[in-house]
Amino acid sequence: MAAKTVFITGSSAGIGKATAILFQQQGWNVVATMRSPDAGGDLAALDRVLVTKLDVIDEASIAAAVAAAEDKFGGIDVLVNNAGFGVYGLLEATAVESIRKQFETNVVGLLATTKEVVRLMRRDKSGVVINVGSIAGKMAYPLGTMYNGTKFAVEGISEALRFELREIGVRVKLIEPGIIYTNFFAATEFNNDPSLVEYQGLVAKFGAAMEEVSKHGTDVSVAAETIYTAATDGSDHFRYLVGEDAKAWAAQLAGIDNEEYFAHISSVFGL
Numbered sequence: 001m002a003a004k005t006v007f008i009t010g011s012s013a014g015i016g017k018a019t020a021i022l023f024q025q026q027g028w029n030v031v032a033t034m035r036s037p038d039a040g041g042d043l044a045a046l047d048r049v050l051v052t053k054l055d056v057i058d059e060a061s062i063a064a065a066v067a068a069a070e071d072k073f074g075g076i077d078v079l080v081n082n083a084g085f086g087v088y089g090l091l092e093a094t095a096v097e098s099i100r101k102q103f104e105t106n107v108v109g110l111l112a113t114t115k116e117v118v119r120l121m122r123r124d125k126s127g128v129v130i131n132v133g134s135i136a137g138k139m140a141y142p143l144g145t146m147y148n149g150t151k152f153a154v155e156g157i158s159e160a161l162r163f164e165l166r167e168i169g170v171r172v173k174l175i176e177p178g179i180i181y182t183n184f185f186a187a188t189e190f191n192n193d194p195s196l197v198e199y200q201g202l203v204a205k206f207g208a209a210m211e212e213v214s215k216h217g218t219d220v221s222v223a224a225e226t227i228y229t230a231a232t233d234g235s236d237h238f239r240y241l242v243g244e245d246a247k248a249w250a251a252q253l254a255g256i257d258n259e260e261y262f263a264h265i266s267s268v269f270g271l
């Protein structure tokens, strides 16, 4: 049987890179896309791996990467919409340009990539679209306004698309990681302005809470394995939590009302 093909965004590092390596080890063809293909030398050296340029905010690069995947492997069986980053901090301290970039990358980029790839999946009457959301798409927390906004959007997008793409034989799945040990937090933009004195107590409490929370993260291999399971389990299962932290938070949220939710998050952040 011919090898299947996975197409991954943001494969230069972290979850995307680990996922590319795992699928390759499992015998798949891998289209490992990234903003700077020079960063993908070790992946490019592997059999059945095509490293190609794709910046999710550059439509032409998406079209070119999908065309290169079609040329090389004929089609795409699984799309992993993984590329993303975080803009955290005070809204008043965040440039509108940063807000745009956050939504352009995590939301518009995901939609633009999916739009291009499902054209091939519709032709082939099959496929799986796997969106890397976050537990931050289920629970909002202080100073997460921009990032939470994008990941809540990914939840709604994934649910709605699930109905639409069933019509063409494509299943949509959603990955919801908790804290995963990657470059994510180092790459995160954090916006503060000490002259906004009213907020500085909150900023300090946020820092302390995040330090505590990040002690209980999960190895990136678990995220890659979960994505592989979602791609291959043949089921209609939709949400896949990653990490004991994400599972515990999801369990705490189940069945509580808004007021209980705000009280719970306030206690976690010492507010």
Ligand SMILES: NC(=O)c1ccc[n+]([C@@H]2O[C@H](COP(=O)([O-])OP(=O)(O)OC[C@H]3O[C@@H](n4cnc5c(N)ncnc54)[C@H](OP(=O)(O)O)[C@@H]3O)[C@@H](O)[C@H]2O)c1
Pocket (backbone or CB within 6 Å): 009, 010, 011, 012, 013, 014, 015, 016, 034, 035, 036, 054, 055, 056, 057, 082, 083, 084, 085, 086, 105, 109, 132, 133, 134, 135, 176, 177, 178, 179, 180, 181, 182, 183, 184, 185, 187
């Ligand atoms: N780590 C966590 O705790 C965590 C938890 C929940 C969800 N997630 C989600 O998991 C996904 C992967 O993050 P990660 O943890 O693996 O972080 P990471 O190590 O920082 O990797 C992020 C990847 O996204 C790429 N990327 C950023 N902007 C891009 C753009 N415009 N076009 C194409 N690629 C772009 C980066 O490429 P460059 O190398 O070019 O910057 C990098 O390959 C993200 O969607 C993130 O929101 C992460």
